[in-house]
Amino acid sequence: MEIQHPYLLFLGDVADALAAKTALGIVDWRQDWCVGQTRLDGCQADTGLPDMTIAEAKAAGARTMIVGAVNAGGVLPDHWIASIVEAIEAGMDVASGLHTRLASVPQIAEAAERGGRSLFDVRHTSERFPTGKGTKRTGKRLLTVGTDCSVGKKYTALALEKGMRERGYSADFKATGQTGVFISGRGVAIDAVIADFISGAVEWLSPDAPEHHWDMIEGQGSLFHPSFAGVSMGLLHGAQPDAFVVCHEPTRTAMRGVQTPLPGIQEVIDLTISCGKLTNPSIRCVGLAVNTSELNEEDAVRTLDGLTEAFEFPATDPIRFGVDPIVDQIARDFPNP
């Protein structure tokens, strides 16, 4: 499956920017893939892209309309259906991150069938995967792991793809969540896979590659999160990373959505190595990606300096200060001949 760009971003009539965070994430990383946005009356979100009708977007070259906003519950509101059908009839594919499957809505399924257009439900997966094998694959892999959910694992993997490419490395972001799939046009929402096939799906996502090529694999959840650690574990085994980066939010006091205390960074490093060496005995940590958005500049610098001193690898905030220190560490640990 590959979602074709250019994209038109459909925001519906959602009530705030948070509800459009998928669309905002796409614009952050792939603005050049987007021709514009379509909003319904009352929409309170704005990506900053030009507003346009579906016909205008088609004329501007859009090949896929992304339903890049989500209302409460993730269901598809009835009054969004007409826009989706209109996009299909204009000749676009449609991709959605909603719980509701596009093809489960008869008008949408029929329009796609009639027009021969593709429907992508990135929160679901129709791909069948083999079970994981754990066999060593060629090429290099980096996985972003976390002390918690929502600490910057996707952002860090994308920033590292960019940073590695700027240094002349061959590097590809590999998406394991829905926004990541839109940003890269492909990938697997790994938490939507049947449990038996978690590691197998990641092996499929990141196959054999040239020796010095890097896949920068987006992590999910945390080995210490009681809701999602199974996903994180299968993802770690399937990714068989040579290197990993620990993502962390220093002001958080409990895991997201539950009452479990946050683990320490060293605990995350230790358990990631302890479990990860099953499929890659030479796994190592190459950096810390710290979300310092809740700290002022001075506190942020002090926090990062303290962490860099305490650990044997660099700590940086990818948004505030970039990922160069981590790319430097990768270059030291894995010298290209």
Added chain:
Amino acid sequence: MEIQHPYLLFLGDVADALAAKTALGIVDWRQDWCVGQTRLDGCQADTGLPDMTIAEAKAAGARTMIVGAVNAGGVLPDHWIASIVEAIEAGMDVASGLHTRLASVPQIAEAAERGGRSLFDVRHTSERFPTGKGTKRTGKRLLTVGTDCSVGKKYTALALEKGMRERGYSADFKATGQTGVFISGRGVAIDAVIADFISGAVEWLSPDAPEHHWDMIEGQGSLFHPSFAGVSMGLLHGAQPDAFVVCHEPTRTAMRGVQTPLPGIQEVIDLTISCGKLTNPSIRCVGLAVNTSELNEEDAVRTLDGLTEAFEFPATDPIRFGVDPIVDQIARDFPNP
């Protein structure tokens, strides 16, 4: 969902006993729930139960026909459909462990609809689960874990249910795999759940219970198996066990189906405690269940004696020597007032 017994076991025309291992597992543990078996011409498997027609089974009180055999690929052969429809028309529910969903076969779906009968596909799950919360629940829980797949985790949990009940404990086997679901009439095939909901499904399966009640939860896979460790991790967090038993096959040299070396027993204990304490800080190992079927009596005894000496808890072969030593250990570690 609860599968109603008495059962009629349908074996089709499978080529060997291995293909009927689900039916054989049911007879091992719930022979009193089974009125007989139905076999087609050429069937090479035999549960030892009386052969009978579907009409005879109905007259004998059967309420559910279990499709307890599986051909290569797990698909439903066309020539089994007539028997399934006949059972439905005789007034039975039908439960299947095949990959093919019963309701995906129009004749079967229509017959069930007409007769108001239930169809159970235990390899799939239609139940929706919340994500796991990790909150401590009341009651006691034991989980069987393994150095590998297929080392006796189901058998051990069932033997412990029986052994604990014989000592006067309130104890229930909780099934997490398809044969276990048939044996207990309920449960969840945990490897068939969407990855995001592994621990949530186990929390649903083993809810709050009276203080001295024990759920004996069937383990799946191994934290050291590169195909299935994600399932094992989510199951461990969701089960939040007070006690666990490590199941082991001492003659095996590599993990089942892959080339990964087997972990040591101590490694399994350490990682189970290290991860399990996230949702139950007082998790402890109470015994080793060793499958000695490949050893002669003398070697089996020597192996178990050596393990009992090396660890601080009993080692036994549940099939050969029973689980009394482990029940004794539980009684010591968790005294009922």
